Amino acid sequence: MKMQRCCSSAIGKRWFSSFNNDKIVASVLFERLPVVVPKIDPTVYAFQEFSFRWRQQYRREYPESFLKKSDTRGKGDYQIDYKPAPRISEADKTNDQRSLQRALDKRLYLLVHGTTQGSGKPVWHFPEKVYESEENLRKCAESALESFIGDLSHTYFVGNAPMGHMVMQPTEDKKIPSIKRFFFKSQVIAANKFDIRKCDDFVWVTKDELLEYFPEQAEFLNKMIIS
Template sequence: MRRALTSLTPHLASAKRGFCTKPEKIVTSVLFERLPVVIPKIDPVVYAFQEFSFRWQQQYRRKYPDEFLNKSSTRGKGEYQFDYVPAPRITEADKTNDRKSLERALDRRLYLLLYGNAYGAPTEDPVWHFPEKVYESDETLRKCAESALHNVLGDLSHTYFVGNAPMGHMVIQPKEDVKDLSPFKRFFFKSQVIATTKFNVGKCKDFVWVTKDELLEYFPEQAEYLNKMIIS
């Protein structure tokens, strides 16, 4: 019996080898975002409630003598007074729809998209995609994501990666016209712009900074998943 089991061992090992498949590819993508620069406008419903609340409180506020109010209104007046004029919310980049500029959509989040060759694309023609890199010899997925963004920007001193774990992932099934490509996983990492309004984006044919709504137009097939993953 021992001889029989021993003789079967090589056959079992060879059978297991027969079921081994090509290792699944992993791609890290970076969702590089610029946070809002100005406070978003208040929703009309919220504004109406705040106005109603203010008027309601005014009915029960303490009333002061006119002499006290007149004295308080004269305080602080002097030669150092000046009229404050806030900067416009609509910039030149908004008026010209300059999507290469970070100085647009100041009350929204902007995301970086690249136009060039991407892993898993149906053809060799350039497509719109996030900064990405195939995971091979990097120490961690986070390091791979940092390398992907570094390859595009050349410097990460004005970037901040949010956490060590990916914010989401998806399994990409290659299309029928793509040969010699097996399904692969794409992991998304979030990084944010810190203290700058301009980057020297390279290693791509083109790039844009877009809002979430504009971003979904570039990925119609993945729009449903990206809409749930990106909180904006």
Template sequence: MQSKCMTPLLRSLRAFSSSSSTTSSDKIVASVLFERLPVVIPKIDPVVYAFQEFSFRWKQQYRRTYPDEFFKKYESRGKGDYQIDYVPAPRITEADKTNDRRRLYLLLHGTPHATPGGKPVWHFPEKVYENEDTLRKCAESALKSVLGDLSNTYFVGNAPMAHVAVQPTETAHDLSPFKVIKRFFFKSQVIAANKLNISKCDDFVWVTKDELLEYFPEQAEFLNQMIIS
């Protein structure tokens, strides 16, 4: 049951909503700063390494011994033109060698929801605020429409991390009656996943903070203050 006590922020957002009965020239948009944190694998503690070594040697004492004929058959098995040599991926990546611990941020290429019918551009996952209970729910819906589900994501807090009001471009003015687009940014992070199924966009890219500022030079100062890394 929805509480009768509505926060001032939510009350103001509903006033700006395009689905509200109150006519407004502003549009509310929930944008998601979706980041992939660096994975730092610490070195094995000497005590843990010693236990693993002892455990291995202990198991070797009681392992089953197979005759030499068995190994000969095993070695000859599977050889042929169809055989594919398996090479495991290296545990140490190029980022480990260069000590690269930068965070990566997701950008999508396509038509933003704030300016439907406009020219495809690079933008954050976003959704126009309509009749969601909270702006956080709107941000979750924006990210879910791109990933399919949010099982491998974590939203940091319920409140926006920042907001900015921008004027639509000249071409967007003809497509939308709104004079100002107010974007509220929410932070979300990737958890327990190495690969995500990103869809519903022309293209996507993971960029560092410095690269992100190059995609939005007109908002570089704002983004630089919003993102702390």
């Protein structure tokens, strides 16, 4: 029994030693959910049309007198003029990627431009922060997003655990520690605009547009982001 405790202690020391040699980074996938219902896929629409016509063959026949009564029900002097809001916004027409009022039927993700861990020059990246003295990685992720958008009252973090992680090994200087990025998901709640700061530029992009910014990590991000 004593030997087992010694072995466990040794393993623990090796694990913490390896952990301390790596740089831990919390990144935030900040998304805006779709505002309008996405258009129905043509295949799904064709099936629904076929299903409706099929049911019409077996629908119940009602007496003509009953149908006339239902036609006159609810009629009055009032009239409601309803015009649905357009699915294409002004931001779509001008391709304003800094606006949240675009691609209303898709999810949007925030990317910021500036220096980040592992890059010596400004690049596009997710809001992130190096894990230091925070209580846990979730708190570190909250601090990362707060540093870019300020108040977190219009955000919702989905769960306490990261949705994925990526390890970046140093390419040239082996003395530089590897970087482990842990991704957390947060969502926009009841907000149409954020005051993005501490960066050179920012964009709100769809998943397809996002993958174009990270061609080397496109396969990983495509699997991690479900939309």
